[in-house]
Amino acid sequence: MAPSKFKSLRHKFNPIHQLIKLVESKPITERIILRILFFITIGGLIYIGLLINDTFVVETPVAGGKLIEGVIGIPRFVNPALAVTKADQDMTALIYAGLMKINEAGNLVPDIADTVTVSADGKTYNIIIKSGILFHDGIPLTAKDVSFTIGLIQNPDLKSSLRGNWSGVTTEIINDTELNIILDEPYTPFIENFTLGILPKHIWGELPIEQITFSQKNTEPIGSGPFFIKKIVRDDTGLITNYLLDRFSKNQTPANLDQIEIKFYQNEDSIVKAFNAKEIFSTTYLPPDFLQTIKTNPKYHIIEVPIPRVFAIFFNQNHSPSLRDIGVRQALAVAINKDDLVNTALIGFGIPISSPVPLNQNKLESESTENKIALGTTTVGEAIAILKENGWNRNTGGLWEKRINKEVVTLNVTIKTANNPLMESAVQNIANSWREIGVEVQVEQFEQTDLLQAVIRPRDFEALLFGIDVNRAIDLYPFWHSSQRADPGLNIANYANIEVDSLLQKARLTQNTEEQNQLITKATEIINSEVPAIFLFVPTMTYVVNDYITPTSITKISKQSERFMNISDWHMNTNKLWNFFR
Numbered sequence: 001m002a003p004s005k006f007k008s009l010r011h012k013f014n015p016i017h018q019l020i021k022l023v024e025s026k027p028i029t030e031r032i033i034l035r036i037l038f039f040i041t042i043g044g045l046i047y048i049g050l051l052i053n054d055t056f057v058v059e060t061p062v063a064g065g066k067l068i069e070g071v072i073g074i075p076r077f078v079n080p081a082l083a084v085t086k087a088d089q090d091m092t093a094l095i096y097a098g099l100m101k102i103n104e105a106g107n108l109v110p111d112i113a114d115t116v117t118v119s120a121d122g123k124t125y126n127i128i129i130k131s132g133i134l135f136h137d138g139i140p141l142t143a144k145d146v147s148f149t150i151g152l153i154q155n156p157d158l159k160s161s162l163r164g165n166w167s168g169v170t171t172e173i174i175n176d177t178e179l180n181i182i183l184d185e186p187y188t189p190f191i192e193n194f195t196l197g198i199l200p201k202h203i204w205g206e207l208p209i210e211q212i213t214f215s216q217k218n219t220e221p222i223g224s225g226p227f228f229i230k231k232i233v234r235d236d237t238g239l240i241t242n243y244l245l246d247r248f249s250k251n252q253t254p255a256n257l258d259q260i261e262i263k264f265y266q267n268e269d270s271i272v273k274a275f276n277a278k279e280i281f282s283t284t285y286l287p288p289d290f291l292q293t294i295k296t297n298p299k300y301h302i303i304e305v306p307i308p309r310v311f312a313i314f315f316n317q318n319h320s321p322s323l324r325d326i327g328v329r330q331a332l333a334v335a336i337n338k339d340d341l342v343n344t345a346l347i348g349f350g351i352p353i354s355s356p357v358p359l360n361q362n363k364l365e366s367e368s369t370e371n372k373i374a375l376g377t378t379t380v381g382e383a384i385a386i387l388k389e390n391g392w393n394r395n396t397g398g399l400w401e402k403r404i405n406k407e408v409v410t411l412n413v414t415i416k417t418a419n420n421p422l423m424e425s426a427v428q429n430i431a432n433s434w435r436e437i438g439v440e441v442q443v444e445q446f447e448q449t450d451l452l453q454a455v456i457r458p459r460d461f462e463a464l465l466f467g468i469d470v471n472r473a474i475d476l477y478p479f480w481h482s483s484q485r486a487d488p489g490l491n492i493a494n495y496a497n498i499e500v501d502s503l504l505q506k507a508r509l510t511q512n513t514e515e516q517n518q519l520i521t522k523a524t525e526i527i528n529s530e531v532p533a534i535f536l537f538v539p540t541m542t543y544v545v546n547d548y549i550t551p552t553s554i555t556k557i558s559k560q561s562e563r564f565m566n567i568s569d570w571h572m573n574t575n576k577l578w579n580f581f582r
Contacts, residue, residue, distance in 0.1 A: 065572025070280035080197035089561035096197025096223035106556025122186030136228035143179035148201035189473030288347035327390025412440035417465035
């Protein structure tokens with residue numbers, strides 16, 4: 001067919017061509033109106049198309065990008081059984097994977113485990129491991145590796161800080177992908193231990209126990225986590241300054257990020273300098289005063305997450321007759337303005353609390369007297385009124401006195417605490433608040449080791465300003481059950497209440513979450529009513545990330561290294577795709 005003839009036929013059957021021909025055949029007035037309508041129609045169709053596109057197109061993370069993270073400290077034990085410092089724990093979280101992990105909602109979910117099933121009596125945890133899980137050297141991860149890791153931690157010669165978490169636990173290997181973890185007695189919060197990174201037996205099992213802490217394998221680790229070590233950079237003295245990690249693509253769904261570089265710094269000054277020089281993209285190690293200067297900077301995500309460490313003033317009523325008076329303890333609680341305390345001691349990076357449970361809130365809805373006492377939001381006058389109502393009167397020197405057991409007792413308190421900037425600022429704020437209501441206050445500060453050995457373990461204090469790690473499971477038993485009053489128990493207030501004992505015992509046995517919450521709530525109500533301590537605040541982990549890195553939600557973590565629990569889902573690059581193409 002001749003080209004001219006083909007062109008003629010194409011125009012003949014082209015609807016747009018026919019429409020234009022029809023428009024152009026009309027008189028000029030109609031032609032102008034039809035042209036306008038034509039272009040309005042075309043524009044409308046384009047607009048509708050764009051709306052449909054915006055409705056169904058989803059911004060989807062894609063692989064690529066490099067995160068550069070700043071950390072204070074030098075790695076020494078990048079080993080789940082030995083990691084104690086924040087630097088070691090950060091590295092361990094990236095390189096190792098556990099049976100379970102914490103998801104974006106803050107709940108425990110299987111990680112390298114396919115299923116975790118708890119027996120009816122709460123003593124046996126049946127674990128089935130996902131097939132095809134490999135260590136970074138290509139060796140399959142099996143039930144033997146899980147059993148080996150637990151056994152290594154339990155070995156007293158290793159002196160692992162996690163040993164107490166696994167006491168009374170045995171393992172039973174069924175096959176390469178299945179094992180049972182068996183407890184002597186049921187303990188519901190035990191499952192929190194399943195985030196422990198699994199060590200490769202074929203590497204660590206070759207070493208005598210006494211050589212493990214000295215092994216170079218601690219700084220050249222092999223795990224099964226989302227990233228593996230590509231390169232280690234050391235300074236002239238042999239200390240590690242950088243780890244370069246590559247995405248490990250052979251296990252489950254590979255991470256979006258291609259690489260992570262961890263840079264290590266000696267102190268806060270050096271990491272602030274590196275941050276300002278844009279040597280790092282993200283860190284949790286910036287000091288609070290510097291964080292305030294960048295808090296509103298749109299170039300960064302600033303993520304604040306409460307850490308379940310409860311700071312409180314614990315009373316030892318055996319060492320002070322005045323502190324045995326509940327009215328005194330209530331007045332001391334009322335005198336503290338916790339909002340001001342958080343702003344002063346933590347520069348705002350913390351949450352005031354009112355009970356031994358670290359609630360994620362800074363206010364209580366109720367304005368009852370109990371809540372005012374708990375949060376310290378009432379006036380100095382109300383604190384003074386409580387003392388008067390309980391029979392205390394001021395002497396000629398302006399101090400409070402009361403006759404107790406036929407002796408005149410003067411109200412004075414000695415607060416003991418650690419010698420560090422946070423505690424220094426907090427204790428001075430508290431002491432000033434108590435002096436304002438006429439209480440004589442002395443402050444004694446100790447180095448951390450001395451505080452533990454000379455003050456806490458022998459319970460040698462009247463008032464102790466200290467922080468206790470409650471962890472995600474909110475198990476109050478170690479801190480408030482009467483059986484834990486003597487060292488090495490953690491009931492440092494020497495608190496004893498038969499009803500609270502019963503509630504806490506039941507709470508750690510039940511597998512019903514609602515029932516557990518009710519039991520803990522009832523126990524805390526009793527504890528609060530008796531004021532064995534003044535609960536002050538929980539600190540927040542503050543994580544600064546450059547805005548072109550998109551992290552997942554970080555919630556309900558117990559330590560800052562757990563910010564990496566969902567690192568595989570973080571991304572730097574995205575594509576826009578229709579939902580059914582994802």
